[in-house]
Amino acid sequence: MYLVLGEPDQMSMGTAIRVGADVVAIHQVAESIDQFGTRYLERVYTAHELSSCGGAPATRTASLAARFAAKEATIKVLRPRGHQPDWRSLEVRRDPDGWCTMALTGHAAALADQAGIGELAVSLTHEGDVAAAVVVALCQSEDESVGQSGSGTPLVLDVFGRKG
Amino acid sequence: MEDTIRTILAEYGHLPVEVDKIRDDDDLFQAGMTSHASVNVMLALEDEFGIEFPEAMLHKSTFESVAAIRNALGDLIDS
Numbered sequence: 001m002y003l004v005l006g007e008p009d010q011m012s013m014g015t016a017i018r019v020g021a022d023v024v025a026i027h028q029v030a031e032s033i034d035q036f037g038t039r040y041l042e043r044v045y046t047a048h049e050l051s052s053c054g055g056a057p058a059t060r061t062a063s064l065a066a067r068f069a070a071k072e073a074t075i076k077v078l079r080p081r082g083h084q085p086d087w088r089s090l091e092v093r094r095d096p097d098g099w100c101t102m103a104l105t106g107h108a109a110a111l112a113d114q115a116g117i118g119e120l121a122v123s124l125t126h127e128g129d130v131a132a133a134v135v136v137a138l139c140q141s142e143d144e145s146v147g148q149s150g151s152g153t154p155l156v157l158d159v160f161g162r163k164g
Numbered sequence: 165m166e167d168t169i170r171t172i173l174a175e176y177g178h179l180p181v182e183v184d185k186i187r188d189d190d191d192l193f194q195a196g197m198t199s200h201a202s203v204n205v206m207l208a209l210e211d212e213f214g215i216e217f218p219e220a221m222l223h224k225s226t227f228e229s230v231a232a233i234r235n236a237l238g239d240l241i242d243s
Binding site: 087 | 207208219
């Protein structure tokens with residue numbers, strides 16, 4: 001599922017979209033908090049994430065589960081080989097107006113750099129016992145050779161993979 | 165050590181199959197263990213063996229099988 005944008009002479013490096021999605025069972029996050037408490041929270045979530053997930057315990061747990069899903073979705077976008085980024089190097093930052101963005105540090109930031117990822121977009125949701133997140137990244141990298149024809153003219157595909 | 169690893173996997177791994185039916189080299193993620201469950205497995209192993217997995221060992225491969233966990237614990241306990 002790649003979308004190639006721009007004029008052919010601008011596409012020598014290729015621009016591609018990566019998408020990652022993940023779901024987390026909220027009751028499993030509640031169990032982790034019950035079983036491991038602060039050790040679980042501080043090993044997985046940043047101080048900003050912990051402070052931005054407030055409200056009633058059930059609401060807080062659902063918000064944390066959505067953040068875990070966002071971290072895992074981001075890992076799917078970063079495609080690490082071997083060493084996984086620390087969970088805390090993948091931070092969901094909550095804007096005061098309610099929307100969220102991803103902030104990467106350390107190994108996660110290095111992986112994004114390697115893939116030519118300049119920006120990540122994230123969307124979080126939860127309903128019932130399920131929390132979910134989708135992360136979209138725009139990549140510009142010499143490694144991203146997909147979406148280019150042999151003639152150097154980029155193929156333009158829509159999100160369903162059909163030629164446009 | 166292997167029995168303890170299997171006990172922890174049974175309690176925290178949320179595996180859809182019985183741990184007894186998993187062979188040493190079977191891929192636990194292929195068997196249904198989620199990334200979130202692997203965090204719980206890691207924390208439970210730390211509690212049980214009195215160790216802490218350093219960031220450098222936070223490979224998915226560290227927790228991908230009973231044998232891999234045993235090897236990782238061996239390295240940590242010996243160091």
